[in-house]
Amino acid sequence: MKIKHETSERHVLTVLVDNESGILAKIAGLFTSRGYNIDSLTVADITDNHAVSRITIVTRGPPAQIDQIEAQLERLVPVHKVVDLTALGPHLERELALIKVAGTGEKRVEALRLADVFRARVVDSTTSSFVFELTGVPDKIDSFIGLMRELGLVEVGRTGIVGMMRGAEAA
Amino acid sequence: MSEERSGAEILVEGLVKQGVEFVFGYPGGAVLPIYDSLFGDERIRHILVRHEAGAAHAAEGYARSTGKPGVVLVTSGPGATNAMTGVADAFLDSIPLVVITGQVATNLIGSDAFQEADTVGISRHCTKHNYLVKDPAELAATIDEAFQIATTGRPGPVLIDIPKDVQVASATLHDGAPQRRNRYTPRTEGSADEIAQAIELIANAKAPVFYTGGGVVNSGPRATELLRELQAKTGAPLTTTLMGLGSFPADHPDWLGMLGMHGTYEANLAMNQADLIVCIGARFDDRVTGRLDAFAPNSTKIHIDIDRSSINKVVPVDLPIVGDCATVLAQLLEAWGKRKPADLSAWKARIDEWRTRDSLAFPKSDIEIMPQLAVQRLYELTKDRNPIISTEVGQHQMWAAQHYQFFEPNRWLTSGGLGTMGYGMPAAIGAQLGNPDDLVIDIAGDASIQMNIQEMGTATQYRLPIKVFILNNRWMGMVRQWQELTYESRYSQSYSDSLPDFVKLAEAYGWKGLRLENVSQLDDGIRAMIDHPGPVIVDCCVSDEANCFPMIPSGASHVEMILYGDTVAGTMDDEAKALV
Numbered sequence: 001m002k003i004k005h006e007t008s009e010r011h012v013l014t015v016l017v018d019n020e021s022g023i024l025a026k027i028a029g030l031f032t033s034r035g036y037n038i039d040s041l042t043v044a045d046i047t048d049n050h051a052v053s054r055i056t057i058v059t060r061g062p063p064a065q066i067d068q069i070e071a072q073l074e075r076l077v078p079v080h081k082v083v084d085l086t087a088l089g090p091h092l093e094r095e096l097a098l099i100k101v102a103g104t105g106e107k108r109v110e111a112l113r114l115a116d117v118f119r120a121r122v123v124d125s126t127t128s129s130f131v132f133e134l135t136g137v138p139d140k141i142d143s144f145i146g147l148m149r150e151l152g153l154v155e156v157g158r159t160g161i162v163g164m165m166r167g168a169e170a171a
Numbered sequence: 172m173s174e175e176r177s178g179a180e181i182l183v184e185g186l187v188k189q190g191v192e193f194v195f196g197y198p199g200g201a202v203l204p205i206y207d208s209l210f211g212d213e214r215i216r217h218i219l220v221r222h223e224a225g226a227a228h229a230a231e232g233y234a235r236s237t238g239k240p241g242v243v244l245v246t247s248g249p250g251a252t253n254a255m256t257g258v259a260d261a262f263l264d265s266i267p268l269v270v271i272t273g274q275v276a277t278n279l280i281g282s283d284a285f286q287e288a289d290t291v292g293i294s295r296h297c298t299k300h301n302y303l304v305k306d307p308a309e310l311a312a313t314i315d316e317a318f319q320i321a322t323t324g325r326p327g328p329v330l331i332d333i334p335k336d337v338q339v340a341s342a343t344l345h346d347g348a349p350q351r352r353n354r355y356t357p358r359t360e361g362s363a364d365e366i367a368q369a370i371e372l373i374a375n376a377k378a379p380v381f382y383t384g385g386g387v388v389n390s391g392p393r394a395t396e397l398l399r400e401l402q403a404k405t406g407a408p409l410t411t412t413l414m415g416l417g418s419f420p421a422d423h424p425d426w427l428g429m430l431g432m433h434g435t436y437e438a439n440l441a442m443n444q445a446d447l448i449v450c451i452g453a454r455f456d457d458r459v460t461g462r463l464d465a466f467a468p469n470s471t472k473i474h475i476d477i478d479r480s481s482i483n484k485v486v487p488v489d490l491p492i493v494g495d496c497a498t499v500l501a502q503l504l505e506a507w508g509k510r511k512p513a514d515l516s517a518w519k520a521r522i523d524e525w526r527t528r529d530s531l532a533f534p535k536s537d538i539e540i541m542p543q544l545a546v547q548r549l550y551e552l553t554k555d556r557n558p559i560i561s562t563e564v565g566q567h568q569m570w571a572a573q574h575y576q577f578f579e580p581n582r583w584l585t586s587g588g589l590g591t592m593g594y595g596m597p598a599a600i601g602a603q604l605g606n607p608d609d610l611v612i613d614i615a616g617d618a619s620i621q622m623n624i625q626e627m628g629t630a631t632q633y634r635l636p637i638k639v640f641i642l643n644n645r646w647m648g649m650v651r652q653w654q655e656l657t658y659e660s661r662y663s664q665s666y667s668d669s670l671p672d673f674v675k676l677a678e679a680y681g682w683k684g685l686r687l688e689n690v691s692q693l694d695d696g697i698r699a700m701i702d703h704p705g706p707v708i709v710d711c712c713v714s715d716e717a718n719c720f721p722m723i724p725s726g727a728s729h730v731e732m733i734l735y736g737d738t739v740a741g742t743m744d745d746e747a748k749a750l751v
């Protein structure tokens with residue numbers, strides 16, 4: 001007998017939660033205990049009194065499972081609202097990356113030139129290195145990192161995705 | 172008025188305010204301040220169990236039989252981990268519990284202190300919600316919210332972990348009504364449109380079935396009444412899950428019996444052939460559906476459930492209605508109005524044909540006690556007393572579900588979702604405390620009963636006249652049956668060796684013990700059990716290799732049931748073996 005796998009879709013969810021201790025563990029644990037995938041998860045509190053956090057989760061699964069994920073999240077007491085941006089329509093996805101590149105001479109010049117093309121900012125430099133800050137859709141960051149690999153890539157840090165609906169309304 | 176009180180005192184006051192009568196618990200280092208606050212307090216009765224799993228199951232039995240939340244109090248570390256089986260059990264069967272666990276002092280958390288366990292972490296996925304309270308000032312509101320969450324929406328266990336220093340430190344206690352927070356507000360009503368669609372579907376169905384579950388019982392007695400009313404108005408045949416037994420009278424002509432793996436032929440065939448399935452407070456569990464791709468293939472499905480995550484979880488449905496069973500049933504009745512039931516005579520004639528298979532029949536014996544007969548006689552001789560029946564897990568549980576007849580909700584206590592051996596006796600203890608004048612019987616197996624046998628002492632201490640009726644087949648019968656049907660009778664580790672002498676054991680605990688060895692002793696034995704004013708163990712020695720049929724084998728569909736007399740291959744392919 002072989003284990004079967006189903007085809008899956010990528011969805012971006014945003015979740016508003018009470019900012020209480022253990023909530024991240026509850027959400028991350030829900031995904032592991034029920035066998036759901038997390039491609040990326042970002043979280044930060046978004047209100048003045050630090051009472052509410054907004055989480056963006058990128059997940060992958062068959063459509064029925066995505067629906068279950070939403071329902072299971074809603075079942076958690078500290079969860080106020082779950083929005084499936086992918087299902088809802090046109091939305092933004094942004095990620096921030098810090099990318100350290102070391103090198104001298106031609107490679108260094110080329111790295112700087114490419115950074116300009118990608119609109120990456122130099123946030124730290126030494127005579128032999130740069131740290132670039134780049135925001136954008138994950139694909140753009142992937143391509144930039146791919147190019148830097150040939151030019152002395154040392155280290156990469158990425159935030160994971162933050163998502164939001166386009167247009168005037170809150171989701 | 173407000174005054175400074177210790178965390179432990181605030182906890183006790185909070186419980187009193189919630190109307191708690193009983194706390195099922197076991198003391199230890201990390202809850203000593205709470206136990207000291209309970210000392211001499213006559214407003215709450217503490218029931219000292221013999222193992223913390225017993226506390227949780229007793230609280231479940233109390234909750235299920237009374238409709239009120241059960242309260243558990245245990246110490247940190249091993250106290251909390253021992254209780255966890257019962258917490259997980261309550262989670263899967265949607266039983267309202269509030270579980271208080273002691274924790275090491277806040278400054279010791281994370282240091283692997285003596286009797287420290289990450290109780291909040293361990294219980295995270297088997298509670299509806301849990302808390303670690305780090306400040307006594309938060310205790311009162313936390314307790315109030317815990318009871319609100321445990322008892323509203325889909326009920327379930329809520330755990331409050333209280334470090335020892337928080338029990339000792341003081342805070343201001345305000346007296347006044349319980350505080351409510353508004354963040355938990357489950358949807359309880361269907362929309363007008365959903366109700367109208369449901370009525371259309373029901374009114375036009377040629378072959379409808381109501382498939383109802385524990386949600387109807389959990390919703391309260393009114394849901395049961397409304398269900399019966401709606402059934403009478405529509406005339407639809409009705410089946411319930413294991414957890415739903417009692418919400419429909421077992422002698423009703425439209426009662427199909429229980430459905431699922433050990434359900435009746437007529438219930439499962441009706442599900443398979445129905446053109447409309449109205450699922451009310453049930454969740455398409457794998458024990459109910461059998462092979463999913465062959466489940467009720469030609470039916471439209473309506474699903475009424477308070478928990479939106481139950482909908483479309485395993486079976487896609489056509490019309491979901493998120494709401495409380497009683498509320499939605501009332502909406503449906505109102506919308507049905509004065510309509511007449513549709514003509515279902517052709518459908519009922521087909522069902523009657525299936526009934527003639529007599530799927531609960533079993534081989535007779537003049538000498539040996541057949542376990543099914545024992546349950547039937549137990550029913551006949553106790554029905555006047557309208558007893559509460561609990562069970563352990565195994566064949567005896569299924570025989571009890573098949574052959575005992577239920578007419579009211581909250582009289583049937585069984586571990587359905589988790590299938591926890593050792594549930595039945597502590598559950599009976601909790602039920603007896605909540606229903607002191609009722610006859611409470613645990614129908615048990617010889618293996619299961621040993622999993623919480625120590626609770627006999629609890630029944631003795633509190634003079635609880637519970638009856639434990641063991642269908643003793645000297646096997647872990649259900650395991651043996653699966654091995655017979657799936658593994659060519661290779662009985663790996665399923666024999667009950669070195670069983671205690673249950674009669675002597677009863678006597679050792681101050682109970683009465685009876686042994687029944689053949690059919691001629693059965694009725695008198697059962698009468699002697701009922702007549703004895705104290706707790707009784709009946710060691711009912713039954714046929715040792717009886718199988719529980721009908722049965723939908725693993726990986727099979729509703730139409731592939733095994734009935735008594737069928738020949739069975741005794742093997743199974745890997746796909747089927749891998750299924751639950």
Ligand SMILES: Cc1ncc(C[n+]2csc(CCOP(=O)(O)OP(=O)(O)O)c2C)c(N)n1
Binds near residue numbers: 591646649650
């Ligand atoms: C705690 C726990 N461990 C193991 C099982 C698996 N199991 C299910 S039924 C069963 C045998 C039960 O035997 P017994 O109590 O004698 O009942 P019988 O089936 O013979 O009626 C076992 C081991 C379980 N359900 N619960």
